[in-house]
Amino acid sequence: MALLEIKVNGREHRLEVDPAANLLTVLREQLFITGPKVGCETGDCGTCNVIIDGKLRRACLTNAMTVNGSAIITVEGVGGKGAMHPLQMQFYENYASQCGFCTPGMIMASKALLDSNPAPDDVQIKEALSGNLCRCTGYINIIKAVKAAAKDLSAKGGER
Amino acid sequence: MSELKVVGQNKRRYDGLGHVTGEAVYVDDVFVPGTLTVKVLRSPLHKGIIKKLDVAKAEQLPGVHGVITWEDVPCNTYGYLTLDQKVLAEGDVRYKGEPIAAVAADTVEIANEALGLIELELEKQTPVFDPLVAIKPDSPLVRPEGNILMVGERPYRQVCNGDIEKGFAQADEIIENDFFFPSQEHAPLETQVSLAVPTQDSRLTIYTVTQGMYFLLKQIQRILGQGNDVSERWSQRHQYAHHGLGFSDIKYISCNVGGAFGGKTELHADAITALMALKTGKPCKWRWTREEEQLYSARHSPWLMHFKDGVTKDGRIVARQVFTRHDAGAYTGLSSYVVDKHAFYVAGPYYLPNVEVKCQVVYTNKVPTGAIRGFGVTPGTYACEIQMNMIADRMGVDPWELRFINAMRNQDQLATRTKLDSVYLIECMQKLAEISNHPLDAKFKAMNSDPREA
């Protein structure tokens, strides 16, 4: 066992983990943070997306101990009841989810995009989401939602 | 008249907020203290006889709470309409990936190790994969009853009207084509998952991904050893170890489903987690890996359709003959149902005075097939409509006009001899031509769906 110290959605955690464990398992099964999903465990589907020290990463391919000391954000940390992020509101308003399973991962990838590029065009949005699969929506409403959120954020005057 | 509050309004998904906040609960998001991880040993062969199955070493591995084989299943045979599928393989295996034994352990690592300790010996047999080979008399048998599902005396479902040979005799041209609609895997982002929790009074709670709760609840109840309802067995249950579960003893909870598209109508995981929960007395969760989902979950079957149409010079289809082969895989599942559905509709929404449809279920040593959107009708529509275009091509008739000429009208019969009384295909096509700016000849603009003269 190894000692892992991480900050998740602003909260510090100290826990014992299997040194071989991936971050997705630690988040879900030890911290019960279930926004990031298990979709493939090969890094192909994007449902496990999280942001680690400001960078979009696959939680399923991240060995937990290699991010010892890091700050991690999951969809729960992007926003929630009473404090929704524009991305969340626009996904909701634009019917950008059907079964919802890809949605947390899509929102994380979109957040990572908007954090570095506040006014992306369609090509840039598609590239940013090129690591996210959706089996339900056909992606169009998701792209719409990201564009709308970008507008919201610039109207608000920048970063949130 | 007060303003409509819902109809005609843009309403957001009631579960949309849960999706975007991560609060939506899928089966794998449900955590119950003490839950064991279930793993299943699957057949490595496409077809074989089980010569040896010894789980003792697996059972003894520290951290393992229970191992089951077919002998531990109160009623091992199940199915939708045909009771032929096994919860756990009994005597033989009929497809690669067929479940043989199940393990429940403290961790997934221990469960995997336990699978490796199960002693399995299979005698390899020759499988058959191609339905066109499976129908031959010398083909390896997928099941002892034969590789074709009999419908009464016939090796196919037959639906017919009129006299097909007379119809062909009246035709000026015969147009025959083969259509192949390949297999598809649903590939939902969420794999099959199930969590079964034993609760007080010998009851069971199962968290499920199924699209059809009542479809499966009945099957699970049967598998677990059908019992009488709670009110009759209350005191008995506490005295005896296992009396079977009545319908009301199983609390079946559907969580948010992460995509299904028809792929979560089969009994994939719920029976096995239920059995493990009852065996170990602990909550048991089984989450299929992506590999298991892609390889071993029910997929949409491939369809092979043969159309033979007799057409007159002026573009009327006077005879339509369809022969369809549907590859069920190793077990029947929903196949008997879907070929009926297909047979009723494959000839299309057209006036066919002479029509004969034969639809055959063929067994092969592959994963049993199941539903996907438009189950049975989509492959038929695909074939039918392309056949229509090929007829138009051959006869030198415009494809729109061909459809107007042959369109069903009110009081016409389907191949099943059901009279339809509100068809309006003609009006739909007229509207379609209008909004797509497709020019229509005046005589087609003037058509309607009024019953045709006798």
Added chain:
Amino acid sequence: MQNQDFFAPADLEQACALLADEAIKPLAIAGGTDVMVRFNRHRRRRQETLVYLGKLGLDYIREENGEVLVGACAPLSEVAASALVREKLPLLAKACGEMASPAVRNAGTLGGNVVNNARHADGVAALIALDAEVVIATTRGERVMTVADFAALPKSETLAGGGVVRHFAIAPLLANEKWAWEKLRQRKGESRSVVSVSMRASIDGGKCSVLRLVVGCMAANPFVSQAAAELMTGQAPSEELIELVVQALLTECDPVSDARASAWYRQKATAALVRRVLSQMV
């Protein structure tokens, strides 16, 4: 709390010593995008001791003595975005930018790509096209070899002595060099290469003075086409000559059929990509 199964050395010597110690069953991990796929697929109680390379400071990208040094642990996304790489080694920037997907590129490294040395490895192909050298730290001192040699030799040899890849040393593209990186894949995102073709070429007075054409996924490792070099050097590029090159190059290939493409298709695709790449010179 001393953890015996996971080390994150800050010192290269210590890292090499750990990786050379067979008794602890050491396994190097950087971004984890290869190791964790294996771990996830076969969830077993692990015997290995993980040696994390991320604290060794091997993520630099800098220029030194006229060469560009790309640290083995620099994430692919940083290599692709680096102003220095885009200016001096645009072929490498393009290749890295087209691998996997944004999230995976934020973790995956060139070092990992080269050490893993999969048949379809784009990093290996691009580095071979650039005639890059790999510098490896070991318990017995530094080892330097071409990436082409590294890919061809067994790891028991190349990484002997607890080898840790430090960086890749690459001479920048010349001002008048033409270059290309073409990767055929099934989708734009997260698609392993079906075939890759990359090229560096110099034209002098209308004639091809240097041609380095590298084909990936058509043999055990990406290879430099001898046929292309022989046929084109000293010649004026033309459509007819390019056709000769294509036919000769195909005889150097040894494609396999796999889930992504059949050998037959790979041959067709290679021919098309080589034509496309070489046509730049006409």
